[in-house]
Amino acid sequence: MNSNLLTYWRSSLIDSQRTAPVLNDATCHVLKIGELAQGVVAQDISRKIIKQRQELLKRQFGQNLTKEQEDEIDAIQTASVLITPFIVSTRVEHGVARSDTQKARQGSIWISATVNLEGKLAADANRPPWFERACLEPIGLRTITLGTIESFDKFLEHTTFPTNPSFPDVLTFADKLCQAVANTSIYNPVFENYSSQDGRIMLFHEHAGAGESIVRFCETMRDSPKNGSKTQP
Structure with a gap:
C-alpha cells in the first residue's frame, strides 16, 4: 500500500481523535479559572455531573436494568469530565465583528479529568490536554483559529506528558501547551x-473507539510495508 496514503489516513484519524465537544449550555457548567487552579469544582456542579452520568448509564440499560445494576449505578461517586479553561468568542467593536467566522464561540484547549462528589478534580493519566483541530491552521472553514497544527506537533515532540501526573501537573502541561500554540496563558487568555x-466543565461520555488502534496499525504498515501487507486484520 502507498505510504503517502497511509500517512494521510493516519493524520485524518489523529484529527478525529482530537475531540471537539459541543458547548451546550444545558450540559455545560461555568468553571472559574480560580476554581480550576485549585483543582476543585463547586459541589452542586460535581453532584449534577455525577447524577447525569448515573442517568445516562440507566438509559443505556433501558428496560434490561436490574435492581442490582440500578443500586450499583446509584452508588457511583465519580465521573469523567472535560474541561476547557476558557471559551473564545468573536470580538465585536462598534457593532462589527473583528473576525469573519461562522462560529460565534468555541472551546480551544481541553483537559480530561475525573471529579468526585466533593468536587475534587483528579488527573487523567491516559489523555494529555489537546487543542481542538478546528482552531488550528491550516483549516478550510471560517472558524476561530488560535495557532497552527505545526506548533502543536512541535510542542508534543519536545514536551513529555508526565507519568502518573497530579492535577496540578496536568494544568502546568496545559498552560505550556497553550503558550506554545496560542501564545497566551490558560490563566489569563488574551487574543x-x-x-x-469563563471556562466550562461537562460530563465526558464520548469514546475514542478504534481510532487509536487503527493509527498504530497504519504506522506498522508504513514503517514495514512488506511485513505490514501480510498482517491479518
Whole structure:
C-alpha cells in the first residue's frame, strides 16, 4: 500500500481523535479559572455531573436494568469530565465583528479529568490536554483559529506528558501547551481578534473507539510495508 496514503489516513484519524465537544449550555457548567487552579469544582456542579452520568448509564440499560445494576449505578461517586479553561468568542467593536467566522464561540484547549462528589478534580493519566483541530491552521472553514497544527506537533515532540501526573501537573502541561500554540496563558487568555469567557466543565461520555488502534496499525504498515501487507486484520 502507498505510504503517502497511509500517512494521510493516519493524520485524518489523529484529527478525529482530537475531540471537539459541543458547548451546550444545558450540559455545560461555568468553571472559574480560580476554581480550576485549585483543582476543585463547586459541589452542586460535581453532584449534577455525577447524577447525569448515573442517568445516562440507566438509559443505556433501558428496560434490561436490574435492581442490582440500578443500586450499583446509584452508588457511583465519580465521573469523567472535560474541561476547557476558557471559551473564545468573536470580538465585536462598534457593532462589527473583528473576525469573519461562522462560529460565534468555541472551546480551544481541553483537559480530561475525573471529579468526585466533593468536587475534587483528579488527573487523567491516559489523555494529555489537546487543542481542538478546528482552531488550528491550516483549516478550510471560517472558524476561530488560535495557532497552527505545526506548533502543536512541535510542542508534543519536545514536551513529555508526565507519568502518573497530579492535577496540578496536568494544568502546568496545559498552560505550556497553550503558550506554545496560542501564545497566551490558560490563566489569563488574551487574543487580538477574539475575546475570552469563563471556562466550562461537562460530563465526558464520548469514546475514542478504534481510532487509536487503527493509527498504530497504519504506522506498522508504513514503517514495514512488506511485513505490514501480510498482517491479518
